[in-house]
Amino acid sequence: METEIPALLRLRETIAPERFTFHSSRMRMKHVTKEELAAMDGQSDRCALELSDAQVDVMGYACLVAIMSMGHGYHNQSAKRLHQVTVDNGNPAPVVTSAGALCEGIKAIGAKKVAVVAPYMKPLTAMVVDYIANEGIEVKVSHALEISDNLAVAAHDTGRLPGIVSGLDIADCDAVVLSACVQMPSLAAVSMVEAETRKPVLTASIATTWAMLKALDLPTRVPGGGTLLSGAY
Missing domain, CATH: 3.40.50.12500 (Rossmann fold)
Structure with a gap:
């Protein structure tokens, strides 16, 4: 933030x-x-x-x-x-x-199915997926980085994100949520991931x-x- x-x-x-x-x-x-x-x-x-x-x-x-x-x-x-x-x-x-902005932003661009990258542990990531699904958005694939320390989330290397996304099966996704957390840096990778996936990319900060x-x-x-x-x- x-x-x-x-x-x-x-x-x-x-x-x-x-x-x-x-x-x-x-x-x-x-x-x-x-x-x-x-x-x-x-x-x-x-x-x-x-x-x-x-x-x-x-x-x-x-x-x-x-x-x-x-x-x-x-x-x-x-x-x-x-x-x-x-x-x-x-x-x-x-x-x-x-939380509300991310769900509203996904809907605004017309996306119904998304891929989500999150820094959280798997149980919290599953909870985030469930929350987004309750807002009428299908999370087709999610990736939990399993970082529990809040400062470590902020220190995560943004340069890793394109590779993480490239390893996900996002063929059926309308958009990619590159960071479902304002604490995890992602802005520098947004344009690159949009170019590589040819799909809209958004983050919690965006x-x-x-x-x-x-x-x-x-x-x-x-x-x-x-x-x-x-x-x-």
């Missing part, structure tokens, strides 16, 4: 007049387990309150798997609750979640940026942001 989304906004500044500031408040979590994710989500109200003090124009809830671990459709409940926190603080701001721009009623064209940020959606 603190690296690729600002990077995408900087790329957008090269072609559009708007300028952005980026503010963050952290929910604590060290190991990507269901228990720590639930405890982390409990801190989200505090974060929304802190950020609303800055009178931000839009908020993004970064952790996709934290939302998805809370049960089907939780992104809608979370966004509504966090928005109310900003209203109650006198600085109302729309709230988007990476989808969150797209949802934020939509919430701001701004054009959604970002160079290097893949199909979803081509400006067509």
Whole structure:
């Protein structure tokens, strides 16, 4: 959230007049387990309150798997609750979640069947697949990198992603989710994987940026942001 989304906004500044500031408040979590994710989500109200003090124009809830671990459709409940926190603080701001944004982004490009690469352990990856399926999107193939340490997720080598995708059977997929996690870097590989697979490629960070721009009623064209940020959606 603190690296690729600002990077995408900087790329957008090269072609559009708007300028952005980026503010963050952290929910604590060290190991990507269901228990720590639930405890982390409990801190989200505090974060929304802190950020609303800055009178931000839009908020993004970064952790996709934290939302998805809370049960089907939780992104809608979370966004509504966090928005109310900003209203109650006198600085109302729309709230988007990476979980909701990814599902909405997949639908926006017309994809019904996807391949998903995730850094999580296999049980959490299966939960993510189930959550996406509940939103009406079929996950034809998924790949779990099985990284439990949150800092190790951030340190994963983006250069490995094209090779990982090339090893998957994505013939029946309409699109590739190159990173179902805003923590795992993937932006530098998006254009390469789109070229190699000849399929739309999106990530949690790309989808969150797209949802934020939509919430701001701004054009959604970002160079290097893949199909979803081509400006067509």
